[in-house]
Amino acid sequence: MDMHVSFGGLDLKNPVMTASGTFGFGMEFAPYGDLTKLGGIVAKGLSLKPREGNPMPRITETPCGMLNAIGIQNPGVEYFITKALPYLPWKKVAVIANLYACDAAEFGELAGVLAGEEGVAALEVNVSCPNVKEGGIAFGQDPAQIAKVTEAVKKWAGNKHVMVKLSPNVTDIGVCARAAAEGGADSLSLINTLSGMAVDIRKRKPCIANVIAGLSGPAIKPVALRCVYQAVKAVDIPVVGIGGIASAEDALEFILVGAQAVQVGTANFLRPDFAFNLVDEIETLLGEIGATSLDDFRGSLQLPL
């Protein structure tokens, strides 16, 4: 079955991408599968300068999910360009850089640094991180800021595809989706984590040093599916579905409501070859349910009359 996905100039050999922050720079997973088998690799969030991230503890397991407050720890964009990118098979798999900055101008500057990098297929703009004090979710909850940041990235991104990653921690995801589209986004990806919290009654302390953290994993899938469904209806640009995908069935649910492709995040921690296996599992399942092609299946949800 033809699994190829193409949208906004971004070519993926299949709809399986790995979500930022859950797959390192990709090479961490090379011992567990063939990176070129994936549709795309979204690298960990990058900032202009290195960031140490938040204090420990910064992850905890919750029922059917996990909380994280890593805080965009990363070695900076120059490290990515000089040390990580050369070792990625970017000629055979789409490598997407995920960008984090504190204001629209800095987002633009970061996009400009990556605009000339041949190995980068697209820029994913993180306006939705709940774990940083500066920017982060503050952008993602303000449609005007989403549009402003998107415009700044588009201005400096050259011919790179620009994907804007949205937060579910908003009242109306459709408004945010339209803001990104109006800002010039080539596509959207959603959702980022839901704001959450866990506490320890014996220690009487929060389980995460940052107190509030981002919830991911199967627990958030219904919320993610709803957001993707609403975003698909709200805009004409392609949407990539993220949130709690832990099986081929989960992935196809997102495709069914109209997602062009999916990103797998927390499930990469179930086993490190999860995303690689998912590619085959999706193809098999499509055949089992009688779909003739991925394109025909996409968006074919039949709503009640």
Place this chain on the structure above:
Amino acid sequence: MSLRNCRTVKVLDVSPVGQSKSPGELFELRLQYPDWDGWKPGQFVMIRPTGWELDLLWARPFSICSSDGESLTLFIQNMGRGTSRIGKLKSGDTVTMWGPLGNSFAVEPETPTLLLAGGIGIAPFRGYVEQHPQPENLKLFMAHRLPLDCYPYALLSKSVSSHCMIEEKPEDLDRIIDTMRDRIREYAAQDGLILSCGPTPFMRTVQRFALEFKARAQVSLENRMACGVGACLGCVTKDGEGHHVQVCTRGPVFWADKVEL
């Protein structure tokens, strides 16, 4: 098709070890040996029972205790939801396992080497003693809270000179700390090697005396981790320069003067 680093292997058996107040608090999990070329003491594996539903997502990290070429043994303390369920596995069940992960303890065959184990921290030293080319140069000191038969101490004490102290009351802790201080000073004086594994307070004590006496000491850290491969950044600790580094890939073994505890 996954590469051989991540495999599904069979559980050979789960055996409670010793008699503590909570039956089965410590147990040995013996797994089918994966198709590895080898492993080094101090390294660890991530395991996730294939029968787990999605209420528990993460695999759990465990030091490799020993192997005989046919099986791989992990020595586990029942500490929470994950380990209690792992303790209920039966022969023939399967687990997803990836590894061997992380770095390993230094091996200097000719150097007098002190192994400092805090409770369950004895686990990697079984493999260390078994693989060491000159075990006569090794000495084991163990501090423990549960009865000694809960640990593979007797097994190790057959191969190396050993000494243990139990912590039952507050004053025991002072005596244990004094003993650790004396031992670390003694090994520092002869430019020996000190290897340690145990709970974080135990590691902090080792580090404190290692810095005081300028001893060459390594500490093996355990930390909550989701992936084990360096991607999630959830297990970081601070290195000597204050940078967050992954315990899973930059450790779990660190030189005591190169890490903040």
